[in-house]
Amino acid sequence: MKGDDAVGAEETAEEDYGISLGWDSAEKALRGASVATISGRLPALLRDAFALAWRVDRPAVIVLLVCQAATGTLQAAGLLATTRAIGVLIGPGAITVRLHVALPALLVLGGAGTARALLGVTVAALSRRVAPQLSAEAESMLLTATYSAELVAFDHAGFGDRLDAAERGAVEASELVSGTQDLIAAAASLVAASLVVTVLHPLLLPLLALGIVPRWISLVRSLHIEYTSYQATTADRRMMGALRWYLTDKYPADQIRAGTMVGHLMERYLHHADRVRASERAAAWRSAKVAAVGSAVSGLTTLLLWAGLVALLIGHQISVARAGAAVIALQSVSTALWGMVVAASRLYRTGAYLADWRSFLNEVGGHRLARGSSVPGDTQMFRAEGVSFSYPGSDGPALSDVDFEVRRGEIVGLVGMNGSGKTTLSKLLSGLLLAADGRITWDGVDVRELEPEALWKQVSYVPQQYARFPLTLEANITLGQPHGGTDDVVEAARAAGADMVIAKLKHGLQTMMARVFWGGSDLSGGEWQRVALSRAFYRRGRLLVMDEPTSALDAQGEHTIITGLRRQSRGRATVLVTHRLSCLRYLDRVVVLKAGQVIEQGTLDELLAIPDGELAKLWALQQSDDRDPAVAPPGERAAEQADCGETEGAASLTGYLAAHPAPLMAADALILDEQGRVLLVDPVYKEGWDLPGGMIEDEAPADGVLRELQEELGIAADLGRLLTVDTVPKDVYGRTLLALVYAARPKEAVDPAALPLQRSEVRAAGFFPPEEALEMVPEYLARRLKATLDATRGSHVAVLTHGRTQPASGPANRGRPCS
Numbered sequence: 175m176k177g178d179d180a181v182g183a184e185e186t187a188e189e190d191y192g193i194s195l196g197w198d199s200a201e202k203a204l205r206g207a208s209v210a211t212i213s214g215r216l217p218a219l220l221r222d223a224f225a226l227a228w229r230v231d232r233p234a235v236i237v238l239l240v241c242q243a244a245t246g247t248l249q250a251a252g253l254l255a256t257t258r259a260i261g262v263l264i265g266p267g268a269i270t271v272r273l274h275v276a277l278p279a280l281l282v283l284g285g286a287g288t289a290r291a292l293l294g295v296t297v298a299a300l301s302r303r304v305a306p307q308l309s310a311e312a313e314s315m316l317l318t319a320t321y322s323a324e325l326v327a328f329d330h331a332g333f334g335d336r337l338d339a340a341e342r343g344a345v346e347a348s349e350l351v352s353g354t355q356d357l358i359a360a361a362a363s364l365v366a367a368s369l370v371v372t373v374l375h376p377l378l379l380p381l382l383a384l385g386i387v388p389r390w391i392s393l394v395r396s397l398h399i400e401y402t403s404y405q406a407t408t409a410d411r412r413m414m415g416a417l418r419w420y421l422t423d424k425y426p427a428d429q430i431r432a433g434t435m436v437g438h439l440m441e442r443y444l445h446h447a448d449r450v451r452a453s454e455r456a457a458a459w460r461s462a463k464v465a466a467v468g469s470a471v472s473g474l475t476t477l478l479l480w481a482g483l484v485a486l487l488i489g490h491q492i493s494v495a496r497a498g499a500a501v502i503a504l505q506s507v508s509t510a511l512w513g514m515v516v517a518a519s520r521l522y523r524t525g526a527y528l529a530d531w532r533s534f535l536n537e538v539g540g541h542r543l544a545r546g547s548s549v550p551g552d553t554q555m556f557r558a559e560g561v562s563f564s565y566p567g568s569d570g571p572a573l574s575d576v577d578f579e580v581r582r583g584e585i586v587g588l589v590g591m592n593g594s595g596k597t598t599l600s601k602l603l604s605g606l607l608l609a610a611d612g613r614i615t616w617d618g619v620d621v622r623e624l625e626p627e628a629l630w631k632q633v634s635y636v637p638q639q640y641a642r643f644p645l646t647l648e649a650n651i652t653l654g655q656p657h658g659g660t661d662d663v664v665e666a667a668r669a670a671g672a673d674m675v676i677a678k679l680k681h682g683l684q685t686m687m688a689r690v691f692w693g694g695s696d697l698s699g700g701e702w703q704r705v706a707l708s709r710a711f712y713r714r715g716r717l718l719v720m721d722e723p724t725s726a727l728d729a730q731g732e733h734t735i736i737t738g739l740r741r742q743s744r745g746r747a748t749v750l751v752t753h754r755l756s757c758l759r760y761l762d763r764v765v766v767l768k769a770g771q772v773i774e775q776g777t778l779d780e781l782l783a784i785p786d787g788e789l790a791k792l793w794a795l796q797q798s799d800d801r802d803p804a805v806a807p808p809g810e811r812a813a814e815q816a817d818c819g820e821t822e823g824a825a826s827l828t829g830y831l832a833a834h835p836a837p838l839m840a841a842d843a844l845i846l847d848e849q850g851r852v853l854l855v856d857p858v859y860k861e862g863w864d865l866p867g868g869m870i871e872d873e874a875p876a877d878g879v880l881r882e883l884q885e886e887l888g889i890a891a892d893l894g895r896l897l898t899v900d901t902v903p904k905d906v907y908g909r910t911l912l913a914l915v916y917a918a919r920p921k922e923a924v925d926p927a928a929l930p931l932q933r934s935e936v937r938a939a940g941f942f943p944p945e946e947a948l949e950m951v952p953e954y955l956a957r958r959l960k961a962t963l964d965a966t967r968g969s970h971v972a973v974l975t976h977g978r979t980q981p982a983s984g985p986a987n988r989g990r991p992c993s
C-alpha cells in the first residue's frame with residue numbers, strides 16, 4: 175500500500191508535528207487483515223463474544239443458542255422438503271397424484287418456514303436485549319479497571335490514546351451480538367444447504383465454493399483498503415478531534431478569541447479534514463476497482479458452475495428434477511456462504527476494536543493497585559526514607575534519595591524552583607505514587623502494605639489542578655461523602671473563604687456546578703480554588719497536603735487561608751507546597767528541594783541565615799522589589815538591623831514573633847511595652863485565629879491573649895490598659911495599618927529603631943504624637959486607640975504601615991522610617 179494517497183497522508187501528518195500521534199492496535203490488526211487472519215481469529219473472537227454475553231445475560235445466551243440450532247435444523251428440513259417437493263412435482267405422473275405425494279413435503283416446508291420466522295423474531299428481540307448490555311458491561315469493566323490502576327499508569331506514554339481506542343472497543347462490543355448471530359445463522363444455513371446439495375450431487379458444492387472465493391477475496395481486500403485508509407489518517411483525525419475540542423470548549427474559548435486564533439486553528443482543522451477526505455476518496459476508488467475485479471471473476475466461476483450442472487445433466491449424472499432442486503439448494507448455499515463471509519469480516523472488524531479494549535484492560539491490569547491490606551491507625555508520622563522516583567519514559571529521576579518527615583501538629587513548607595520535585599514528593603507522601611527506591615512510611619509502615627482506600631481516607635489533598643466536578647456545590651465539598659450536617663460543610667467553606675460562594679449562588683450548596691447542564695453555575699478560578707480548599711478542610715484527613723493552595727486567591731483569600739492554617743492543621747500533619755515565600759513565616763519548618771533532592775531544611779530563620787543558601791537566594795529574588803530590612807538577604811538584613819540599632823527588647827519581640835507567628839498573623843494591632851514586648855495582639859478573624867499555646871474552647875480571643883501573655887511570656891504588666899479591638903470587616907485587610915502602640919511610656923524611653931520589623935508586609939514605621947497617629951489608622955482602630963491613649967496618657971505612638979499601602983494621611987515619614 176505504500177505510495178497510496180492514504181499512506182502518504184499518514185506520513186505527512188506525522189511529519190507535521192514531529193511526533194508519533196499513535197495508532198491503536200485495532201488499526202494495526204485491521205491493516206493486516208487477510209482471509210487467513212480473519213478465519214484464524216474467528217474462534218477466539220466467538221469465544222470472547224460468548225464469554226462476555228454469558229457474563230451479562232446467561233438465560234438470553236442459552237435461548238439464543240437453542241434458537242440458532244433450531245433455525246439451522248428447520249432450514250435443513252425446509253431445504254430437504256423443497257428438493258423432495260420439487261423432485262416430485264416436476265416428475266412424471268398425474269398432477270393430482272404428484273401433489274398428493276408432495277403434500278407432506280410441502281407441509282414440512284410451510285411449517286419449517288413459519289417456525290423459522292417465529293424463531294427469527296425471538297432471536298431479534300433477544301439480540302436487542304443483550305447487545306446494549308454487552309457495551310455497558312465492557313464500559314463498566316473499562317471504568318473499573320481504570321480507577322483500580324495505580325496513578326502512575328496515567329503517566330505512561332499514549333495512555334490516553336489507548337483509553338480512547340478501548341472506549342471505542344467497548345462501544346463496538348454491542349456489535350458482537352449481531353455479528354455472532356449473523357455468523358452462526360449463516361453457518362447453520364450453510365451446513366444445512368451444503369448437506370442437501372451434497373446429497374443431490376457431491377460435485378456441486380466445490381463448484382459453488384469456487385464461485386464464492388473470488389468475491390470473498392475482493393470483500394476482504396475492500397475492507398483492508400478501508401481500514402488502511404482509516405489507519406493512514408489516524409494522526410489527522412486525532413488532531414482534528416483535539417482542534418474540535420479547542421474550538422468548541424468553554425475553557426480555551428476566551429484565549430482563542432482574545433488571541434485571534436480562530437483563523438489559525440480552523441486552517442489547521444481544514445488542512446487535516448482535507449487530507450482525511452482525500453484519503454477516503456482514494457480508498458473508495460481502489461475499493462471499487464477491487465470489487466469490480468472480484469465480481470468479474472465470480473461471474474466467470476458462476477458460469478463454470480452452470481456449465482458443470484449442464485454437463486452433469488447431459489452425462490445423465492443427475493435427473494432434471496434433482497437439477498431443479500439443486501438450483502434452489504445452490505441459491506441457499508450461495509446466500510449462506512456470502513452471509514458468512516460478510517458476518518465474519520464484520521465480526522473481525524469488531525473483534526479488532528475489542529482487542530484494543532482487552533489489551534487496555536491487560537495494560538491497566540499491569541498497574542492494578544496491588545497493595546497490602548493493613549488499615550492505617552491514627553497516624554502520627556509521615557516519612558520519606560531515601561526515596562527516588564522517575565516518571566515512566568522520562569529521562570531523569572524526579573526525586574533522588576529524598577529523606578523527609580512531617581508529624582502531626584506540624585506544618586512543613588516545601589519550596590524549590592519549578593520542576594524541583596515538590597508535587598512528586600507530596601504525591602508520594604500521600605500514597606498516590608509509589609517510590610521506586612526507598613520507602614514512604616506512615617508510622618513506620620510502608621504505604622505499599624496499607625490498604626489504599628483506608629490510606630486515602632486519611633489524606634486531605636489539594637492539588638495544583640483541582641477538579642471541578644459536575645455535581646452540586648455540596649457534593650463538590652463533601653466529595654460525595656457527607657458526614658455530620660450541613661453546618662460542617664458551611665464551616666469548612668468559611669475556613670476556606672468559600673462561604674461567599676455559597677451565599678452568592680441562587681441554590682446555595684445545592685447548586686449544580688456545571689454550566690453545561692441546565693440551571694448549572696460556574697465559578698471563577700479563585701472561587702473554585704476556595705471550593706477545593708473547603709474539600710480538604712471538610713475531610714479532616716490526618717495528612718493535609720496543599721499544593722500551591724493560594725495561587726488563584728486574592729489577598730483577602732490568601733490571608734484567610736494562611737491565618738487559618740494553624741487552626742486547620744490542628745491534629746494533622748500539614749505539607750504546604752508554595753512559591754509564596756512570605757507564607758513560610760507561619761510554618762514550623764521549611765524543606766528546600768532542588769533537582770529532586772533535599773538541599774536545605776530547618777526553620778525559616780535557620781535557612782535564611784545560611785550564606786548563599788538556596789532559600790536565602792529565592793527569598794532575596796522574590797523580595798527584590800521590597801528592600802526593607804525584613805526581606806533583605808541575611809547579610810544585608812544583619813547590617814540593616816545594626817543600622818536600625820536593634821535593642822534587647824525588640825530582639826525579644828522578634829524571637830517571640832518568630833516562635834509564635836499565629837497571633838501576629840491575626841493581628842491588626844499590637845501593644846508593646848517600652849522594651850518591645852507584646853502586651854496585646856488584636857485578633858482580626860476570630861474563627862481563623864489561634865494562639866501558640868492553643869485556644870481553650872469557648873475562650874474569647876482577647877481573653878486567650880491575656881492568658882497567654884501571662885502564662886507564656888510572664889508578662890504581668892498593667893493589662894487593664896490594653897487596647898482591644900473587635901473583629902473588623904474582612905475587607906480591610908488590604909489597607910489595614912498595623913499599629914504598634916507604645917502606650918505607656920514617653921517617647922524618650924523608646925527607640926524607634928527597636929521596632930520589630932520582621933514582617934515583609936511592614937513598609938514604613940515611625941513614632942508620632944497621638945493625634946497624628948489617630949489620623950493615620952483606620953477609623954475602627956482610631957476609636958479604640960484614642961480610648962487607650964486617653965487612659966495611658968502616652969506621648970507617642972508607633973505606627974507601622976502594612977502591605978503596599980503607605981499611610982493615607984498624616985506625616986508618614988516623620989520620625990525615623992526603617993524602610
Ligand SMILES: Nc1ncnc2c1ncn2[C@@H]1O[C@H](COP(=O)(O)OP(=O)(O)OP(=O)(O)O)[C@@H](O)[C@H]1O
Nearest residue numbers: 329565568572590591592593594595596597598599
Ligand atoms: N507526569 C509526568 N511525566 C513525566 N515527568 C514529569 C511528570 N510530572 C512531573 N514530571 C517531571 O518531574 C520533575 C518534578 O516535577 P514536579 O511536578 O514534582 O515539580 P514541582 O517542584 O512540583 O514543580 P512546580 O513548581 O512547577 O509545580 C520535573 O522534572 C517534571 O518535569
